[in-house]
Amino acid sequence: MKSYQEMTKEELLAEKESLEAEYASIKEEGLKLDMSRGKPSPDQLDLAMPMMTALHEESDIIDGMGQDVRNYGSMDGIPEAKALVAQMIGCRPEQVIVYGNSSLNVMYDQVARAELFGICGNTPWKDQGKIKFLCPVPGYDRHFSVTEEFGIEMVNIPMSESGPDMDLVEKYVNTDPSVKGIWCVPKYSNPQGFVYSDETVRRFANLHPAAPDFRIFWDNAYAVHHLYDDDQAEIPEILSECERAGNPDIVLEFCSTSKISFSGAGIAALAASENNLADIRKRLAIQTIGYDKVNQLRHVRFFRDLDGIKAHMRKHAALIRPKFELLNQLFINEETPRGIGSWVMPKGGYFISFESLPGCAAAIVAKCKEAGVVLTGAGAAFPYKKDPSDNVIRIAPTYPSVDELREAARVFVVVARLVSAEHLLEGK
Amino acid sequence: MKSYQEMTKEELLAEKESLEAEYASIKEEGLKLDMSRGKPSPDQLDLAMPMMTALHEESDIIDGMGQDVRNYGSMDGIPEAKALVAQMIGCRPEQVIVYGNSSLNVMYDQVARAELFGICGNTPWKDQGKIKFLCPVPGYDRHFSVTEEFGIEMVNIPMSESGPDMDLVEKYVNTDPSVKGIWCVPKYSNPQGFVYSDETVRRFANLHPAAPDFRIFWDNAYAVHHLYDDDQAEIPEILSECERAGNPDIVLEFCSTSKISFSGAGIAALAASENNLADIRKRLAIQTIGYDKVNQLRHVRFFRDLDGIKAHMRKHAALIRPKFELLNQLFINEETPRGIGSWVMPKGGYFISFESLPGCAAAIVAKCKEAGVVLTGAGAAFPYKKDPSDNVIRIAPTYPSVDELREAARVFVVVARLVSAEHLLEGK
Numbered sequence: 001m002k003s004y005q006e007m008t009k010e011e012l013l014a015e016k017e018s019l020e021a022e023y024a025s026i027k028e029e030g031l032k033l034d035m036s037r038g039k040p041s042p043d044q045l046d047l048a049m050p051m052m053t054a055l056h057e058e059s060d061i062i063d064g065m066g067q068d069v070r071n072y073g074s075m076d077g078i079p080e081a082k083a084l085v086a087q088m089i090g091c092r093p094e095q096v097i098v099y100g101n102s103s104l105n106v107m108y109d110q111v112a113r114a115e116l117f118g119i120c121g122n123t124p125w126k127d128q129g130k131i132k133f134l135c136p137v138p139g140y141d142r143h144f145s146v147t148e149e150f151g152i153e154m155v156n157i158p159m160s161e162s163g164p165d166m167d168l169v170e171k172y173v174n175t176d177p178s179v180k181g182i183w184c185v186p187k188y189s190n191p192q193g194f195v196y197s198d199e200t201v202r203r204f205a206n207l208h209p210a211a212p213d214f215r216i217f218w219d220n221a222y223a224v225h226h227l228y229d230d231d232q233a234e235i236p237e238i239l240s241e242c243e244r245a246g247n248p249d250i251v252l253e254f255c256s257t258s259k260i261s262f263s264g265a266g267i268a269a270l271a272a273s274e275n276n277l278a279d280i281r282k283r284l285a286i287q288t289i290g291y292d293k294v295n296q297l298r299h300v301r302f303f304r305d306l307d308g309i310k311a312h313m314r315k316h317a318a319l320i321r322p323k324f325e326l327l328n329q330l331f332i333n334e335e336t337p338r339g340i341g342s343w344v345m346p347k348g349g350y351f352i353s354f355e356s357l358p359g360c361a362a363a364i365v366a367k368c369k370e371a372g373v374v375l376t377g378a379g380a381a382f383p384y385k386k387d388p389s390d391n392v393i394r395i396a397p398t399y400p401s402v403d404e405l406r407e408a409a410r411v412f413v414v415v416a417r418l419v420s421a422e423h424l425l426e427g428k
Numbered sequence: 429m430k431s432y433q434e435m436t437k438e439e440l441l442a443e444k445e446s447l448e449a450e451y452a453s454i455k456e457e458g459l460k461l462d463m464s465r466g467k468p469s470p471d472q473l474d475l476a477m478p479m480m481t482a483l484h485e486e487s488d489i490i491d492g493m494g495q496d497v498r499n500y501g502s503m504d505g506i507p508e509a510k511a512l513v514a515q516m517i518g519c520r521p522e523q524v525i526v527y528g529n530s531s532l533n534v535m536y537d538q539v540a541r542a543e544l545f546g547i548c549g550n551t552p553w554k555d556q557g558k559i560k561f562l563c564p565v566p567g568y569d570r571h572f573s574v575t576e577e578f579g580i581e582m583v584n585i586p587m588s589e590s591g592p593d594m595d596l597v598e599k600y601v602n603t604d605p606s607v608k609g610i611w612c613v614p615k616y617s618n619p620q621g622f623v624y625s626d627e628t629v630r631r632f633a634n635l636h637p638a639a640p641d642f643r644i645f646w647d648n649a650y651a652v653h654h655l656y657d658d659d660q661a662e663i664p665e666i667l668s669e670c671e672r673a674g675n676p677d678i679v680l681e682f683c684s685t686s687k688i689s690f691s692g693a694g695i696a697a698l699a700a701s702e703n704n705l706a707d708i709r710k711r712l713a714i715q716t717i718g719y720d721k722v723n724q725l726r727h728v729r730f731f732r733d734l735d736g737i738k739a740h741m742r743k744h745a746a747l748i749r750p751k752f753e754l755l756n757q758l759f760i761n762e763e764t765p766r767g768i769g770s771w772v773m774p775k776g777g778y779f780i781s782f783e784s785l786p787g788c789a790a791a792i793v794a795k796c797k798e799a800g801v802v803l804t805g806a807g808a809a810f811p812y813k814k815d816p817s818d819n820v821i822r823i824a825p826t827y828p829s830v831d832e833l834r835e836a837a838r839v840f841v842v843v844a845r846l847v848s849a850e851h852l853l854e855g856k
Contacts, residue, residue, distance in 0.1 A: 068470060101720045263498065286577045291530075
C-alpha cells in the first residue's frame with residue numbers, strides 16, 4: 001500500500017472520490033455511536049452488582065471504629081475505606097481522606113479552597129494576582145475546565161512517553177512563584193496512556209518550587225486499570241518519594257473507584273501529608289458533616305482488599321482489552337501504511353490518543369459526528385480547547401459493544417483517510 | 429412549690445447545699461450520655477434498612493430517562509428523585525437539583541460559588557467588600573459556621589413563635605445592599621421548633637432587596653418531620669409564593685433525607701427558579717460529572733412517593749415522640765414551678781430549646797459535661813457562638829434511648845436548679 005504522501009495528485013484525487021462515495025453511503029446508514037467519554041460499558045458495571053446488596057443486616061453497618069456508618073460522623077472517612085484506598089495507591093491509611101463519589105469534585109474543591117482561603121496559611125490564590133498551572137498536553141479536559149473556571153492561566157507542557165517535559169516543569173516551578181500547580185495523570189495518562197518513568201516521578205518529588213503554596217495535583221485515576229496481566233505499569237509511590245526528598249507537602253494525590261465499581265456511585269479519595277490533611281480537614285469540617293460512609297463500607301465489604309480489587313480489574317480488562325486491540329489492529333492495517341496517523345497502544349487506562357496529520361483533527365471529529373459517530377471534541381485535550389497542531393483525537397473505546405466499536409472504527413478510518421486526502425491535496 | 433425568685437436567701441442556700449450533694453453523687457456515677465447533636469437513634473435508622481437492598485438486579489438500575497444510574501451522567505439528578513423531592517417540599521420537579529448526601533455541603537457550595545463567581549451575573553461577593561447575612565437567633569450553628577468561614581458579617585434577628593422579626597428583616601434587606609442573605613429554617617426551626625406563620629412566609633416572598641444578589645437561604649430541613657399525626661405544621665410553599673410576588677429568583681430552598689433515611693447516606697437537594705438553576709448548573713458542570721444516582725434511585729424505590737415518606741415518618745415519630753414528651757413533662761414538673769426555665773414543646777423537628785435564667789446557660793452546659801452529660805455547646809445557636817443573654821440551651825433528645833434520656837434529663841434538671849440557685853444567690 002502506498003502512503004498518501006507518496007501518491008501523486010491524481011492518485012490522491014481518485015482516493016478522495018472513492019472515499020467520498022463511501023462516506024456518503026455511511027451517512028445514509030444513520031448510525032448513532034458514542035466514543036466521546038471514558039465510560040465503562042454496562043457489562044463492566046454488572047461486575048459490581050453484588051456490591052448493591054453487600055450491606056443488608058444491622059450487623060453490617062458498624063465500621064472499624066465501632067461507629068454506625070448510617071449516622072453522622074467520621075468526616076474524613078471510615079478506617080477500613082482509608083485502608084482500602086491506601087492499598088490501591090500504595091500509601092499509608094492515615095494519609096487518606098475518603099470523600100463522596102467524585103474525585104473531580106475533590107480536585108475542584110481543592111482549587112476552590114486554595115482560591116478562597118489559601119493553602120497551609122499562605123495568601124489565598126484569589127489575592128495573589130495572576131497565577132498559573134502547568135498542563136501536560138494532551139491531558140484531561142475536565143482538569144483544564146477547573147483551572148479555566150478560576151481564571152488560572154494554563155501553560156502547555158509537552159508530554160512524552162516517559163511523562164511531562166521535566167526540564168520545562170523544573171524551569172517553571174523552580175523559578176516562577178506564580179506557578180501554583182500542575183495537573184498530572186501519572187499512570188496510563190488521559191488520553192495517551194503514557195506512564196511516568198521512575199525518573200520523572202523522582203524529579204517531581206525533588207522540585208524546589210518558587211511558590212510555597214505550589215502543589216502537584218497527582219490524579220492517580222488509573223492506578224489499577226491495567227489491560228494486561230503480565231505487563232503492568234508500576235510507578236514509584238509519590239507521597240513517600242516526596243517525603244524522602246524532604247518535600248512531604250508538595251503533592252496532593254487523588255483517586256477514585258469510579259472505573260472500578262460504579263462510575264456514578266464509587267468512592268473518591270485524597271492522599272496527602274499530615275500538614276496538608278490538617279489544613280484540609282479544618283475547612284472540610286465547615287463544608288460537610290461527612291460523606292456517604294454507607295457507600296464506603298459497601299465498597300470495603302465487596303472488594304475486601306487489594307487482591308479483591310485486582311481480581312475485579314482483571315475481569316474489567318477481559319471485557320475492554322478486545323476493544324483496544326480491535327482499534328489498534330485496525331489502525332495498524334489502515335492508518336500506518338497510509339502514513340496518516342500515529343498512536344501508542346496503551347497498556348491500561350481508558351483511551352487511545354490518535355494523532356492525525358497536523359490540521360486534520362477538528363475536521364475528522366466533525367465529519368465523524370455528521371455520520372453519527374461522536375468523538376471527544378477536537379481540542380478538548382488542551383487548555384482553552386486549543387490544540388496548537390490540530391492533530392489530537394481522543395478515542396474512548398470502552399463504552400460501545402465490540403460490534404458497535406467495529407462499526408464506529410470503520411467510520412473513523414474512512415473519515416480519517418478522506419480528511420487526510422483532502423488536506424494533502426490542498427498542498428499539491 | 430416555691431419559685432426560686434420567691435425564696436429567701438436562707439431557703440436558696442439550703443436548696444443549693446442539697447443540690448450540691450446531689451450533684452456530687454451524680455458525678456460519682458460516671459455517666460456518659462450525649463445529647464449534643466440532632467442525630468437519629470439506631471432504631472430510627474433501622475427503619476430504612478430495606479433500602480440497602482432496594483436495588484439488586486440489572487433491571488433495577490435504569491432511571492425514568494432510560495439511563496443507567498450506575499454510569500456517569502444526569503448531573504442534576506435523576507427525574508424520579510427530583511419528583512420525590514418536589515413532592516416532599518411541595519414544589520415542581522423541574523425546580524429541583526438532586527445532589528449527594530449533605531444539604532450542608534449544598535449550602536456551603538452556594539455561598540462559595542457566590543463568593544467566587546457571583547450570583548446570576550452579579551459581582552462576586554469576594555469583590556464587594558464587607559457583606560452581611562441576617563441570622564435569626566437562636567439558629568443552626570452550622571449555618572453560622574459557613575458564613576463565618578467566609579468572613580461574612582452576621583446580624584442577629586430575634587425569633588418569635590411566628591418566625592424572625594420581619595420588621596427588622598425588611599428594614600435590613602430592603603435598604604442595605606450589603607445584606608446578601610438570610611438563613612431560615614422555616615418549619616420546626618432549629619433549635620426552637622418554631623414554625624413560620626403564613627404572614628411571615630409571605631413577607632419573605634414580598635421583600636424588595638436593595639441587593640440584586642440577595643437570596644433567602646430557605647433550609648427546609650424538617651419539612652416532613654412531624655411528631656404528631658393530628659397536629660402537623662404546614663407552611664406556604666416558598667417558591668410559588670415568590671413567583672406570585674414577582675420575586676421568583678429571591679429564594680434558594682434546601683432539603684435532604686438525612687433525618688428520613690440515613691443521616692450519613694441520604695440525598696440532598698436544592699429547589700430554585702429557572703434563572704437560579706441555570707446559573708448553578710453552569711458552574712456545577714465544572715465541579716462534578718454528577719452525584720450518586722444509585723443512591724437517588726435507591727431512595728425512590730424504597731419510598732416510592734410522598735405517601736411512602738409520610739408513612740415512614742410516622743414510624744420515626746412513634747420512636748422519638750416519647751423522648752420529647754419525657755423532657756417536656758419533666759420540665760413542667762421541675763423547672764416551671766421553680767421559675768428557672770422556659771421552653772416551647774415543639775410539634776416536630778429535632779430539638780427542644782431550653783431558656784434558662786439569663787447568665788446561666790454556659791454554666792449549666794459546663795456542669796452537665798462535668799457530670800458526663802454532653803449538651804450542644806452554650807452559645808452554639810448564635811453567630812460567633814455568642815449568646816447575648818447566655819440563656820439558650822439546645823437539647824437534642826433523639827439519639828439516646830428513653831432510659832438514657834431519662835438519666836440525662838435528671839442530671840440536667842439538678843444542674844439547672846443548682847446553677848440557677850447559685851446565680852440568684854449572687855444577686856442577694
